[in-house]
Amino acid sequence: xxxxxQTPLSSPVTPGQPASISCRSSQxxxxxxxxxxxxxxxxxxxxxxxxxxxxxxxxxxxxxxxFSGSGAGTDFTLKISRVEAEDVGVYYCLQATQFPFTFGxxxxxxxx
Amino acid sequence: EVQLVESGGGLVQPGGSxxxxxxxxxxxxxxxxxSWVRQAPGKGLEWVANIKQDxxxxxxxxxxxxxxxxxxxxxxxxxxxQMNSLRAEDTGVYYCASxxxxxxxxxxxxxxxxxxxxx
Numbered sequence: 001x002x003x004x005x006q007t008p009l010s011s012p013v014t015p016g017q018p019a020s021i022s023c024r025s026s027q028x029x030x031x032x033x034x035x036x037x038x039x040x041x042x043x044x045x046x047x048x049x050x051x052x053x054x055x056x057x058x059x060x061x062x063x064x065x066x067f068s069g070s071g072a073g074t075d076f077t078l079k080i081s082r083v084e085a086e087d088v089g090v091y092y093c094l095q096a097t098q099f100p101f102t103f104g105x106x107x108x109x110x111x112x
Numbered sequence: 113e114v115q116l117v118e119s120g121g122g123l124v125q126p127g128g129s130x131x132x133x134x135x136x137x138x139x140x141x142x143x144x145x146x147s148w149v150r151q152a153p154g155k156g157l158e159w160v161a162n163i164k165q166d167x168x169x170x171x172x173x174x175x176x177x178x179x180x181x182x183x184x185x186x187x188x189x190x191x192x193x194q195m196n197s198l199r200a201e202d203t204g205v206y207y208c209a210s211x212x213x214x215x216x217x218x219x220x221x222x223x224x225x226x227x228x229x230x231x
Binding site for chain 1 (some may be wrong): 147149156157162171172174207209212214216219221222223224
C-alpha cells in the first residue's frame with residue numbers, strides 16, 4: 001500500500017498569515033493514464049470531510065481561492081494564503097492512484 | 113439536494129456482525145463509484161472499500177478483507193457494508209461517500225454512523 005506522510009501534524013497560525021502543509025507519498029502517484037490522483041480534504045470539528053483540491057491543484061467547486069495545491073510525483077503541498085478562523089480543522093492528503101486509497105495522518109490547523 | 117444517509121450502526125460484541133446501509137438521493141446513484149470511509153474515535157480517516165457503478169468491481173482495504181463486503185442496489189439507490197467477525201479496532205464512525213477525485217464533479221458524504229465493538 002502507498003504510505004502518505006504529512007508534515008507538520010499540528011500548525012498554529014495567526015489569522016491573516018499563510019499556512020503550508022506538506023505530504024509525501026512512498027511511491028510516485030502518477031497513474032498509468034498520466035494523471036496524478038492526489039487530493040486534499042478538510043474536516044472541520046464534528047463534520048464529515050470535505051474535498052478541497054483534486055488532481056494536485058484543482059480547487060473543488062466553492063473552495064475559496066486562498067487554498068492552492070502544488071507538487072508532483074511524490075511531494076505535494078497545500079497552501080492557505082491568508083488563514084481565516086473558519087479554516088480551523090484537520091487537513092488530510094489522499095492518494096487515489098492505486099487501491100487501496102490511502103490518507104495521510106492529518107494536520108491539525110489551529111488559530112493562535 | 114444530494115443526501116447520503118447512513119444507518120445500521122450500534123454496539124456489537126467482538127466477533128459479531130452488523131450491516132450498514134446508505135440511502136442516496138438527489139443524484140443519479142447508478143452513475144458513480146461509491147465508497148465507505150471510517151474514522152476511529154479521535155483518529156484519522158481510513159478508506160475501507162469501493163464499489164463500481166455496476167458492482168462488477170470491488171476493493172477492500174487489507175484490514176477488512178474476508179470480513180467486510182461492500183455491495184449496492186441501484187434499484188433502491190442504496191449502498192451497503194456487511195461487517196462480520198468484528199473487532200475492537202473496527203470501532204468508529206463509518207461514512208458513505210462518493211468523491212469525484214478524477215473529475216472533480218462531486219463531493220458527497222453522509223453524516224456517518226457509529227459502530228462500537230465492545231463486550
